[in-house]
Amino acid sequence: MGIARSGLLRLHRWLSLSAMLFWALQAASGVLIVFHWELEDALIRAPHHQTDLAAIETRLSELVPPGSGLIIESMWTSGGASDRYDVYVETSDGEAERTIRIDGAGNVLRTLTPAESGVLDTLVGFHHNLLAGEVGSWIVSLSGLLLAGNIGIALFLAWPGRQRLHALRPPPKAMRGIPKAYGWHRAIGFWGALPALALSLAGVLLVFQDSAERWLAPTSTATPTEPWTITSPPGFGKVVEAAMALYPDARLADVSFPIADSAVWRVRLRTDGEARRAYGRTTVFVSGNNGQVLANLPASDAAPSRAFLDGLFPFHTGEIAGLPGRLAVVATGAWLLTMALLGLVLWKMRRRTR
Structure with a gap:
């Protein structure tokens, strides 16, 4: 011994x-x-504004105008403040272009290219x-x-x-x-x-x-798919409103935008009781054709193995x-x-x- x-x-x-x-x-x-x-949010000296989905939608359309060759891949809460978001803009071939932080009223607070990063x-x-x-x-x-x-x-x-x-x-x-x-x-x-x-x-x-x-082998639900059927789909605001109508007290965590061959939006929310502080796991899939909810996956219903994996980061x-x-x-x-x-x-x- x-x-x-x-x-x-x-x-x-x-x-x-x-x-x-x-x-x-x-x-x-x-x-x-x-x-x-x-x-990171504290270093950006700007007033805070409550989240206005219509104002954000207007700003997003200005960031990627038609013919620019740019698309919005996703938008995430900044994690520091509930009324600030990071918009990930990339080229149509999937190359990262820039990250734009906006406030709840859609005002641009900063823009970073892939080559730019702060100390944090x-x-x-x-x-x-x-x-x-x-x-x-x-x-x-x-x-x-x-x-x-x-x-x-x-x-x-x-x-x-x-x-x-x-x-x-x-x-x-x-x-x-x-x-x-x-x-x-x-x-x-x-x-x-x-x-x-x-x-x-x-x-x-x-x-x-x-x-x-x-x-x-956690239980998982396949992501819904749906082809595009209309030329003037409902915008960001209506899609997020449809998801948040299911959870009125939830906080917007992130939004994944539809792609060329699928008209499905993914909206993730942070609901009461979730372990994550900002980046919630409650997920709602919304049709980009008619704004109807295709699937609703509350974090509280996750299988134990899924809940364990989701709990690792927090x-x-x-x-x-x-x-x-x-x-x-x-x-x-x-x-x-x-x-x-x-x-x-x-x-x-x-x-x-x-």
Whole structure:
């Protein structure tokens, strides 16, 4: 048992030293982006206006005039304020063109091209995939698995016996040197290990969400399809009104526009009781020919496996528990940074002693 424990301790130490910098950067970027939606909206100094669907429809038609070769792919809530939206405009061949933020009255607040991104967007991209696409996602997910394994090892090593609960308290003031550094490392590490383990595993599952969906085989409903049959279809305003009439108190989350071979709009709403703070999962499909609802999929009726997968993101970001949950995620990120610093200090002290 002693040999096995010694081997695990050595493995924990070298895993920590090898990946410490990467984990610290991931933790720091995660802490900084927990409130990035609100920060991003706060940086845009403009008055707020209640959502006016007719005004937004007028603005959208101006953004993609006939003959421009541009289409609107989707429109999403900004996530920071309930009356601001990001409109994703692209060319007809699917190439990204620009992202336009508008307010509830359709006023343009900013325009970003794919080459333009702010500090917050860069931090989000780094945290998700190191700004390196699919390869970066794999690196992040593998590092998350290593982190989860390392936390599991540390938790096993720090688990106290019945007579050793005192080891999980801060070390006495009289203690000095390596024993004191180790005491702090063990005590702080033990109490933050389980939240960090859960958040890191949720992050890994988010990267592999498509694979997780196939494995869990959640019940899904096929997207309705419908060919175009009229030349003057109902516009954005009437379509969204039809969806929101089913949920009068809901908040508009996003709208996916119809495409050339299908006259179906997808409207997603955030209804009361959903774990997501802004990007709800209640989905309504509306006909682009007559504005009639084709399918209504409330988030509350989702199968358990689907609800589990939809809950990964709000759990990882803390949204699932509101403001206290998001602050807990910030605290967990700060915990990981603290553990990295304490571990490095302890390692240096031991090397100096040797």
